[in-house]
Amino acid sequence: MASSQTLTTLFIISLVSFCYAASGQFKLPKPRAIHLLIRKNEITLQYYTTFESGNSQVPTTIDALIDLGAPSVWFDCTTYVSSSYKRASCGSNRCKKAQGLSYIGCNSTPRPGCSNNTCGIFVYNLARDYSSIQELGEDTMQVYSTDGEYILFTYNVPKFQFACSDSAAVERLPGDHTKGLVGLSRTEISLPSQISSYFKLAKKFAVCLPSSSEHVFGDIFIGGGPYYMPIREDQSLSLVTTPLIVNPNGTARIQSEGDLSNQYFINVKNIEVSGKSVAFSPSLLSFDNNGVGGTKISTTTPYTILHSSIYKPLVKDFVKEASLNNIKRVKYVAPFGACFDPKTAPNTITGPAIPNIDLVLEGSTVRMRLYGANSMVKAKNNVICLAFIDGGSEPTTSVVLGGHQLENYLLEFDLTVSTLGLSSSVLLWNCSNNRKF
Template sequence: MASQHYHELLLLSTLLFVFISLSTQSHETLVFPVRKDPTTLQYITGIYQRTPLVPVKLLVDIGSGFMWVNCENHYISSSYRPAQCNSKECALAESFTCNTCNDSPRPNCNNNTCGLFPENSIINLSTTGDVIDDVVLFRSIHGNFATVPHFLFSCGSNNLMEGLASGVQGVAGFGRTKIGIPTQLSSVFNIHPQFALCLSSSPSSNGFIFVGNGGNYKLAPGIDVSSSLMRTPLIINPVSTGGVSFEGETSPEYFIGVSSIKIDGKAMKINTTLLEIDDEGVGGTKISTVTPFTIMERSIYKAVTRAFIKAAEAKKMKSVASVKPFKTCFSSESIKSTRVGPDVPIIDLVLGSEDVYWRVFGANSMVEVKEKEVVCLGLVDGGLSPRTSIVIGGLQLENNFLEFDLGVMLYPPTSLPEFLNRMRWRLTWHFLISF
């Protein structure tokens, strides 16, 4: 069964992220600007890499266990270094393969080099790729750059570029592994092992990922978010959800324990066993930055949409024909606007306790189809027997502030009092919704 030990998540509800000031003490906080691609709805960030340095655009995937870059498309660098099989770098990457290449040596073509399986989660395709290290520059919140001379990542290939936004050359993986971006940066810069995510809903403005701050986030004018947080465990799926995996490998993705769903405060009847992760790694709820809209197993989806339509009728919302990929749509003229988006029924994902919930207002539940003067419920039918019962997607994440603290994962407590103390302040995930 899935493990809940040493993981916790904190939540705060507000809407439309305005400004965050970060208070750091002795070490740097790194920042990844994130832009939403209007065509693919993917979230894109960038780094500087190689010698000489070049800018590289990457897809943000918090569920991917490592960074990978296309090494077939003019990867030229005098500082790259392949990870030799049985080396400490290969052990850190938890690689179980040793690659050979009969062509002239170059990135992704070296003998006696350990390998991983970079994946494009957009098209669900994995390939083999060498583990290498190279110079990478990351932005600091203070405007300067922090250099990592030997950042570990994997090489991708041209066939993994399909479906990615224009100009994207790989994936920025923030997953729960030893060579995930947060963990590597934590080790290199001796900063707190955590990252915080705030995705913008507008393609014209940046969202951000912060790596390393110790939870000292304040909203202007000086509102400290840490005083308004709820907590729920983060859950480890015991079975890898990647395209290629090995026996005993756990998933690098982030799961949470949804126990029930409410529409306007009323709980729905659903098969709660679907909300649990079984011994085969099937079921549960995960958070995804590569899924544009939340996907639900069919019976859960039907229960939610039925309850939503019933609550919408009470608000005199007028149903209209569906607009793919959505099935539940309404006339824009029949819906009022509020500071938290369209005035529609509120969806609550209850997280274990009735007092802890992820509240989804209209801004994060509805999709506007302007040319048809229609708004649709931004949920997608995931069909029968999907691998994961609920996948919380980008629309529901946007303009929310989420913090994933990996400290307890990396440094398990040695006593019950220490564990309880860390449960109070560590493994956190806050979400902010607007002002």
């Protein structure tokens, strides 16, 4: 069952659309963009969204984990009831579009998720490191339009494709009442790809991850800006851009060998602490012939993970700069390697007053500056730690940018020109804290 907060939010949005409909005959305009809210689970440090699927009169409300690199949308269909649900038969065009498998069957009573001669696709539960083949189906999804400031109308997306999974696939999936997953990758059946295609919107989407679950939401925009953060300040006008890099070899768990990666990589050229370059081999920031190396953006990795040869000099330089600012180092708290006394790093509007860390990106003067709120984390009472983790000496990806570092930045993924648009920190306004319903 959905949380009371989820139901309240959906009720408010639905009420707005109902009021317009009740005023008489009203033809919905073509949406400029589609919006979904993002919430953060403070225990699992994962982000999730909420949508409705099925019969428009009595739709099913689904809380779903957000995975930037996942190829599809899937959720538990054990109790899913909808007269408009249709399975995708094996060999059908929809099955081919989803790169589905030839055949799966089911010996139980037919229902959504249990049919014979059905197209199957892989789903992956990262919490259990568990992959399985589940039934590909389609149904009507309900979404909400936005002008970048207000949430406007309710729209139906018919024939939205998703995997209708069994209960085992969602077991221990992190989140609040989470029963599925929303993939945002480059594939044709990801959430942004299907919605952009149906409404003929620009092939771009943007995310802003919230730093807290305390009455604060984040955003998914599908179709482009404007993005008002705060109200009346359009962040789309000030984005700096860097290329999205395609890994020549797929590294995802459920991707076929030899396929190009559908995940999102960028070219980090250098890392600086207080304006000084961290010394490590630049070859680590490029892909080798097997697709190993580079920098990936991840919404499911809580903290940025670095190759040991990057992590160790970063910590060394950071500790040195912190000591020059009289910030006292204390015993580390696993999994973090450098921790400090917060009393010696006074809190500011951008977090603890510590040395800035800059990710220098490809492009003229493009960099992502991490202030204290994004580079430090409270590990326990009276201890704050550098929020980076040692990924060992043989990781598949040298740098995995995690959620904590991405929070309160607007990231726009333009799939037409293959660029990432990056805002300055919107920490002072907490993503959609000012969004109007």
